[in-house]
Ligand SMILES: Nc1nc2c(ncn2[C@@H]2O[C@H](COP(=O)(O)OP(=O)(O)O[C@H]3O[C@H](CO)[C@@H](O)[C@H](O)[C@@H]3O)[C@@H](O)[C@H]2O)c(=O)[nH]1
């Protein structure tokens with residue numbers, strides 16, 4: 572059955588339009604056995620985003636951020652603090668690559684020029700319509716601009732962590748790193764043996 576006969580009469584009702592949009596979407600859905608039901612699903616989203624893992628194959632370190640995340644706080648985890656790769660929302664007219672380079676300087680203070688696209692992921696396809704473009708990039712000390720920490724005017728407060736790659740992998744096992752983008756990218760480095768130790 573093609574999708575236009577499976578999903579019909581789609582209407583959207585905007586429940587919230589603040590940071591992102593929360594839509595309540597009503598539609599008729601026809602199962603493969605021919606039965607049809609009317610469903611309402613909530614979908615949350617904002618502009619698509621990027622995430623980038625910065626690594627140094629010589630020192631075998633990675634650069635991560637630590638920041639307060641309200642959803643983590645309300646879930647009662649680690650007092651709301653989350654350790655993550657650099658990431659951010661794409662501005663209008665920005666390419667994913669440009670966003671990755673801009674966010675790297677804003678959040679951790681390194682001006683990098685070469686990045687590699689890994690893939691694009693939905694972090695929670697049952698709820699979120701946001702796509703996140705995932706990247707990796709090598710950094711070295713010479714690229715440090717001493718900026719970083721986030722954009723104060725945008726109420727960002729970011730602690731920069733430079734930690735050994737093997738320790739970051741152990742932090743996944745101990746559930747100290749709980750962010751999906753960070754777990755995926757650290758495992759990508761490991762699977763492709765981009766840092767060996
Ligand atoms: N969620 C949310 N954040 C807000 C709000 N108002 C302000 N913020 C703050 O606005 C800043 C946005 O910073 P960015 O660096 O642009 O975005 P990000 O939140 O780090 O986004 C990255 O992580 C997300 C997953 O947690 C990804 O979804 C996203 O694609 C990206 O990789 C964050 O400090 C966030 O706390 C709000 O109403 N809701």
Ligand SMILES: [Mg+2]
Pocket residue numbers: 657658659660678
């Ligand atoms: Mg960010």
